[in-house]
Amino acid sequence: MTSTSTPTSTTTGTPTGKVHLTPEQLRAFGEELDAIRQRVIADLGEDDAAYIRDIVATQRKLEVAGRALMYLPPAWPLAVAALSLSKILDNMEIGHNVMHGQYDWMGDPGLSSRMYEWDNVCPSEQWKYSHNYIHHTFTNILGKDRDIGYGVLRMDEGQEWHPYYLGNPLYAFLLMVFFEWGVAMHDLEVENIVSGTRKLEENKALHAGIMRKVKRQALKDYVVFPALTGPLFPLTLAGNAAANLVRNVWAFNIIFCGHFPAGAETFTQEECLDTVDADGKPEESRGHWYYRQVLGSANISGGPLLHLLSGNLSHQIEHHLFPDLPARRYPEIAPEIRDLCARYGLEYTTGPLHRQLFSVAKKICRLALPTRRTSTDGEPAQGPVTEPIAA
Amino acid sequence: MPTATLVQRVLGSKTLAALTTPHDVDRYLELVNPMWAAREVRAQVLEVRRETRGEHPVATIRLQPTATWRGHRAGQHVQVGVEVPGARRTTRCFTIASAASEPGEPIELTVRAHAEGLVSRYLVEEAQPGLVVHLSQAQGDFTLTESPATPTNNHLLYVTGGSGITPAMSHVRTLLRDGYDGHAGRKVTFLHYARSAEDQIFAEELQRIAWADNGVRVHLRHGDDVFSEAALRRLVPDFRDTDTWACGPAGMMQLVVDAYAGSPRLRTEHFKLTTVPGAGGSAEGEVSFTRSGAGAANTGASLLEQAEALGLTPEFGCRMGICFSCVSRKSEGTVRNVLTGEESSLPDEDVRICVSAPVGDCAVDL
Incomplete structure (x- = not known):
């Protein structure tokens, strides 16, 4: 699909689920979204502040409880549970969202995107570059968004198959177990160094930052806290490692449901150049950027606890439209976004966690093998996973 | 107090920081008691005293800082952050009006509520004892170079206007508290311009200082009696060779700077004011x-x-x-x-x- 195709006043479906919107429709779509954004921004205030402070206080209490319960060997599973929850809240509902600048308007240095550092081996500074800038700007554009497979996996037919990808399921499993380490190494762009498009020297500046963070995290979880429990050292060490593992597995699963379930579309660089800038250079319009965020993301349906523990990434579509709005607002605006998508004939991909996970797992396995040209081409029949809404 | 110092050393230690990383120790302490801090400075409002009423009322806010406060020298200012309605922490700079403080000692700010000033209005009109505000450490070098302990014969001159009186007040209060004695032939001249008699801050205290036998001469000017070089010359003929601290609104400061013709004895302090937005967006300025x-x-x-x-x-x-x-x-x-x-x-x-x-x-x- 390109924007140069014949303008039409009605939307037409394509085999991939991408719908053609005319430039006028894209502009109107963007304006409606801008209006929603502005309305929420004007309403930000005490409730949002109280909410995030409450979550922070809960996370700190869980952390203190988890560390303290390590002194009671029979309570070990409870200690691990509390610490795991603390790390999940810290990384997802607090860290990810605060680092997006969702609470910068509060002017509180403890909740500022410039200052926040999360309980994770990836330094926040590097995360903000690869995530806030690269991933959120170039979402699902092949060759631009490094979150498509994270340089390790084949997550899209558009990625050329190579015998290396036979290990796709294994790599995915390892990435899940060592997720925080994968995230920390993401910025080193190892795949680009292997392919020769990035020089090793470019990573030198990043190494120091990663090592500093890794040292602090490892010292805390694997040396100091275990040592403080004296003879229980091995048990505490194992407990802390378990909490990190639980967080890794959970975060991996939530994040893989964000853009990889069937129904979430990828884009070529060319199809995103739907307009020209002042100098006549092709660029993407704001309306198309919104359009791409909707089609490239997938939500997870579920209850309030799922939304909280996923850092509201269960509302991936709303998050990608408005990455800097406080995440607690996503459930509130979701019905409106869904209705808007329906009016423009855009698919709003969502489904319960188990279904989205199954869809992702299937994709990981299927793409381990070369794409079969005949039967898998354009698979609209992933019916139960996505919920296409007719215009 | 040695125990307090010990507590502060533990709170500020690297070991404790290694346990709370990646978060600051203060992020945990504040949840227990906002007045506990390892690194940040906060303060609790002890008392709010009205100084003047009228259109832009002035109040003195007495603050008890956390143990992390390193004290201040007379004439310094501090950044004060308050959470104004709408949950937005807003930070402004205020001069400390009280005499020089030691670490952990209470301080006083004397604040005029400006119509546009979110923080100043909040402090004057809303602040109640018990409120916790955020502080920076003391900043600025509009400070007293003289020490009461090592008297010299230098004549000290203050020229202030409006709320610019506060740093000069801190100087004079420090001198008098620490045993300044004008009998050695050393003078302090305090020249202040206020919009009106009812807008005059510290009126009673200045009167007491003027009447006391201390070598401090106080000259208060109100209303249309604005600063002029001629008037200053009548008071202090050799003003360009006199150590001078001047602080006030921009218009007055320009006249003072012109009068001193580049003399190195003049020290000035400017206030940064919120600019009024221009009409509509335009490519001006x-x-x-x-x-x-x-x-x-x-x-x-x-x-x-x-x-x-x-x-x-x-x-x-x-x-x-x-x-x-x-x-x-x-x-x-x-x-x-x-x-x-x-x-x-x-x-x-x-x-x-x-x-x-x-x-x-x-x-x-x-």
């Missing part, structure tokens, strides 16, 4: 990038584009206001968010320069 010293006429484009046009290379990412890579500190002026049209004129504000266009004069720390 000057844009200056203070760290690099670059500046040019405002073209109306985003701050990022204007900085780049001047050869600067600020950090940026998405260039569409979503990634926060380009956040920079705007120190003065008004910017308009090009996405929302919202204008903001707060001094020392963090803005996304890719979607912020200056409206009139604007200074950015780049």
